[in-house]
Amino acid sequence: MKTKRPSLKSVFVLWIPSILITLGILLPLIYLVIRAYDANIDAWSLLLKSSTIKTLGRTVWLAVWVTLFSILVALPLAWLTTRSDIPFKRMWAILTPLPLVIPSYVGAYLLVSMLGPRGMVQQWLEGSLGISRLPEIYGFPGALYILTVLSFPFILLSIRSSLQRVDPSLEEASRSLGNNAWQTFWKVIFPQLKPAILTGSLLVVLYVLRDFGAVSIMRYNTFTRVIYIQYQSSFDRSTAAILSLVLVSLTIIILIIKQVSQNRAIIERSDSKNTRPPPIIPLGKWRWPALIFCSSIVIVTLIIPGSNLIYWVLRGVQAGEKIGNLWEATQNSILASGLAAVLILIAAIPIAIISVRYPNKLSGMIERTTYLSFALPGIVVALALVFFGSNYVSALYQSLPLLLFAYLVLFLPEAVGSVKTSLQQINPNLEEAARSLGSQPFRVFQKITFPLVRPGLVAGFGLVFLTTMKELSATLILSPIGYKTLAIGVWDAVSEAFFARAAAPALLIILISSVPLALMTFRKERKY
Secondary structure, eight states: OOOOOOOHHHIIIIIHHHHHHHHHHHHHHHHHHHHHHTOOHHHHHGGGSHHHHHHHHHHHHHHHHHHHHHHHHHHHHHHHHHHBOOTTHHHHHHHTTGGGGSOHHHHHHHHHHHHSTTOHHHHHHHHHTOOOOOOOOTTHHHHHHHHHHHHHHHHHHHHHHHHTTSOHHHHHHHHHTTOOHHHHIIIIIHHHHHHHHHHHHHHHHHHHHHOOHHHHHTTOOOHHHHHHHHHHHOSOTHHHHHHHHHHHHHHHHHHHHHHHHHHHHHHHHTTOOOOSOOOOBOOGGGHHHHHHHHHHHHIIIIIHHHHHHHHHHHHHHHTTOOOOSHHHHHHHHHHHHHHHHHHHHHHHHHHHHHHHHSOSHHHHHHHHHHHGGGGSOHHHHHHHHHHHHHHHOGGGTTSHHHHHHHHHHHHHHHHHHHHHHHHHTSOHHHHHHHHHTTOOHHHHIIIIIHHHHHHHHHHHHHHHHHHHHHOOHHHHHHSOTTOOOHHHHHHHHHHTTOHHHHHHHHHHHHHHHHHHHHHHHHHHHTTO
16 A cells, blocks of 8 residues: 555644553563663562563463463364364354453352362362362473463464465365375465464464463462562562563564564465365264364363352352352443443544554554553553552552553554454545545544444454453552452452352453453354
8 A cells, every 4th residue: 555644634633642652561561661771680680580480480380281281172173163073063153252252360269169178179188088079180280281271272372363265266276186184184274374373363362471370379389480489579669570571582583583473474465366165075984073172172171160169159159158248349340341342442443443554664663662552461550550659650650540541552453453343344435535525524524434333332342342341460550449249259258269249240351341342253254
């Protein structure tokens, strides 16, 4: 596209807001650097200690194994729900990504409440068989299980999208050369899925690096848990800032790898002109094993957690357990998530417009800076804003606006991506024709651009609402005093081992968050 020269009005309406938003996103990172720079030599010496190196090793080790197991689950699921004649295929396609709505701290709490000491299974076994202790689930095994179960949909959705774009003529050519379906998959289809697998895998790695809830409840010391402990236990927060910068540096490396892989994937797919739907492969005798596999995944990831939550809710009610101000927490969660989604969409629109309609070095730099948020885990952003707010804007410290700003920093890339994708599908000639007829830019946006970009806005709103509803670390540290959300309710109850009290807010988080994801998945499935 030919680069357009911005008008004076667009400078004030689009460029200045975009630059200010970019500076706001950089604020937590800049303050962490300043805080770390002012640290004494003892704080910096922590980087060379064996404990820090072991924490780095544990973090990377967990990310690698979660990614490997996620691929093993996601690859067959993606193929079965896209290319096979498995019964109830659309239902499996909608249900299998839904673990994304379960926060990691809820998943970990459910595992502990079921298999941990004094958990549901242990109580049953003790009453019937006299078994008073089960194998240890804390540490690496529990964190690996929870994060795999909750993050494999990242790879699943990426592979499914790639499978739906595979050119059928390549498979037909392979079959005409005598290759069977299995040989065709490994020789023709799988090489085309490698970019999607890599992209999804890097998202899983980022998810693991950013996770705080699961590793904390499972007592596995990755960087996020160590940073939080350091923040809670030390008067001097410089050490937490230094550890945060190490985590940011590790995440930036992952993001660079992700960007390189995406660029290669774009080049490899640039000549693809597939307009036909891919062929459906009959499973034959593998039909029922495939059905059992899909059913098992749904049972493990959705039915068992849901049943476990309902069990604890009913048990708490029967025992007279005080659930707490559940309605107030629900209102607070919906209010914060809704306000954050609206705020982030408003911030995303000018950035998406300048990146698509005014492509140049400055707009490209602004867009890339927004994606830097992926390198800032929630706990890192929260700590940076605690340092900044308590020292420079005390009036905003532990206030709802500061919490919303943290959400903006963390989740802006999700909205920018959705809006940008929709804008790229709109022919700019439509807007130019309207302007040539005398319509003002705002009128053109209102009558032409906005209706066409509305699906991207709806998708962005749903995605931001979902992720904000689940966010724990930033909410835990930055929320106003007395401002209880569902996430904080779950965390407080689990920290005190009140499983029944944690069940109701956890169930509400899942139910509320599942609505936008289910709608987005169902809408996408209707296209195929």
